[in-house]
Amino acid sequence: MFKRIYIxxxxxxxxxxxxxxxxxxxxxxxxxxxxxxxxxxxxxQQFVCLGGKxxxxxxxxxxxxxxxxxxxxxxxxxENEEGFLYKYQLSIEHHEDGQKSRVKHERLFFEDKxxxxxxxxxxxxxxxxxxxxxxxxxxxxxxxAVGAIPPRNDNTRLTWFxxxxxxxxxxxxxxxxxxxxxxxxxPYPSEYLENFTSWYRYVSQDQGMAFQLMxxxxxxxxxxxxxxxxxxxxKHRLLxxxxxxxxxxxLIAYKFYELSDGQRMLIALYTLLYAVCADQNRKYTxxxxxxxxxxxLPEIQPWxxxxxxxxxxxxxxxxxxxxHPEFINYLLASPIGHWFERQINRPTRxxxxxxxxxxxxxxxxxxxxxxxxxxxxxxxE
Amino acid sequence: MSEYTGIVILCEDRxxxxxARHFLIxxxxxxxxxxxxxxxxxxxxxxxxxxEKYPDEVGSYRRSCNHKNISLxxxxxxxxxxxxxxxxxxxxxxxxxxxxxxxxxxxIAIFVPKRNIETWISxxxxxxQTVDEETASEI
Numbered sequence: 001m002f003k004r005i006y007i008x009x010x011x012x013x014x015x016x017x018x019x020x021x022x023x024x025x026x027x028x029x030x031x032x033x034x035x036x037x038x039x040x041x042x043x044x045q046q047f048v049c050l051g052g053k054x055x056x057x058x059x060x061x062x063x064x065x066x067x068x069x070x071x072x073x074x075x076x077x078x079e080n081e082e083g084f085l086y087k088y089q090l091s092i093e094h095h096e097d098g099q100k101s102r103v104k105h106e107r108l109f110f111e112d113k114x115x116x117x118x119x120x121x122x123x124x125x126x127x128x129x130x131x132x133x134x135x136x137x138x139x140x141x142x143x144x145a146v147g148a149i150p151p152r153n154d155n156t157r158l159t160w161f162x163x164x165x166x167x168x169x170x171x172x173x174x175x176x177x178x179x180x181x182x183x184x185x186x187p188y189p190s191e192y193l194e195n196f197t198s199w200y201r202y203v204s205q206d207q208g209m210a211f212q213l214m215x216x217x218x219x220x221x222x223x224x225x226x227x228x229x230x231x232x233x234x235k236h237r238l239l240x241x242x243x244x245x246x247x248x249x250x251l252i253a254y255k256f257y258e259l260s261d262g263q264r265m266l267i268a269l270y271t272l273l274y275a276v277c278a279d280q281n282r283k284y285t286x287x288x289x290x291x292x293x294x295x296x297l298p299e300i301q302p303w304x305x306x307x308x309x310x311x312x313x314x315x316x317x318x319x320x321x322x323x324h325p326e327f328i329n330y331l332l333a334s335p336i337g338h339w340f341e342r343q344i345n346r347p348t349r350x351x352x353x354x355x356x357x358x359x360x361x362x363x364x365x366x367x368x369x370x371x372x373x374x375x376x377x378x379x380x381e
Numbered sequence: 382m383s384e385y386t387g388i389v390i391l392c393e394d395r396x397x398x399x400x401a402r403h404f405l406i407x408x409x410x411x412x413x414x415x416x417x418x419x420x421x422x423x424x425x426x427x428x429x430x431x432x433e434k435y436p437d438e439v440g441s442y443r444r445s446c447n448h449k450n451i452s453l454x455x456x457x458x459x460x461x462x463x464x465x466x467x468x469x470x471x472x473x474x475x476x477x478x479x480x481x482x483x484x485x486x487x488x489i490a491i492f493v494p495k496r497n498i499e500t501w502i503s504x505x506x507x508x509x510q511t512v513d514e515e516t517a518s519e520i
Contacts, residue, residue: 301417305412309399329421333394333395334395334422
């Protein structure tokens, strides 16, 4: 499980420290820094797992405007299934004089023992699984040293960390942006899930998962019957969705892009849930920015209870950003809310939602829901 | 079940919510037909929340029960009180809101775990145990 994130000198996040649970709800006004946390997770994933160059992934303009510090610092803590803790530290140095940004240091620890250290001057110290010292070498300062290490028998811990970081799905679903056709199969959903059909082409190779997903969609999407890919040219595929009216039992096929935004949103949300839980040997962290968009009100809670149960059972982890009363009122029966607040040109401050509520309204129940308390602005400073 | 079947669960906390929801699903209720109204954490006592919301939920039920197949499930821990006292307190809330007391032909089920829902869960996990309804159980 992803346990903690620390961020310093990135946009509005200064000395920002947040501990995480199996399911987390980020709340707060627009501009308070909620989505910035997701932005950093995406950046670290691109840097470590996808070979992104530091100057492309961590832009100099992303430094906190009112600070003079040139370094940005990030830390992630991830616990494996046996309860052992990985700690990843990354420090980026920017230059105002037009010089390229570089990695100041990059370190990976397992239970506080080093697996890799990239220190000043680009010197890498690599350690084996048994923590004995491995090779030392120089690297390109603009790339991740952790990301560059190929899997070997004596670095299974480092490889585990990289794979776990790959299993962060960070998306803001926007159905109107979804592509009409799939040019190929792709294992990773894109930022706005534009590549839904290509990603579904990949994940639906697990036929057990695809069957379970379609059974669930029959329950939640009125008339839904099944999916089918149709060839368009040699490689391209079109996703077709079949609907059946209960009265005449006639099947009618629609192209996926012909469905409404809400229908596509619902399909995408359930697909995410089923796909990330399909392989119990791979744990995923699902980060969703405003997943309630486009959904009809009665569609929200059934998806949310499904997500809650899966997170509670340890099948997956979720980080959610939402302003929606259904999300707030349902999820805040558990102590999983994080309240973000920020004054103009000042850093984000984060508090546990239960503490913030207690600060503001005391122990007395005022007979109104938490979403109403937020709507009325009572939690804002 | 018809398209309009719906069950509202009104309860004190997450433990009760998960228990009631899975109980209903195991009884054959489609999960899409369950709506949960659960007390938020950190905003007063859950028991007070249920008592305050109970008249609203009963009122909503009575406005729609003639043309929709709906029902209300309420969970409230007895704690150290008698079950009959808990039921009476809920009736009193209806009277205070100028509503009739719960009638036997209404689809309103009230579950009063004694001492609390954890006692029930603890019993279900090991039915050979003697149930202690006076001491708080922890899961």
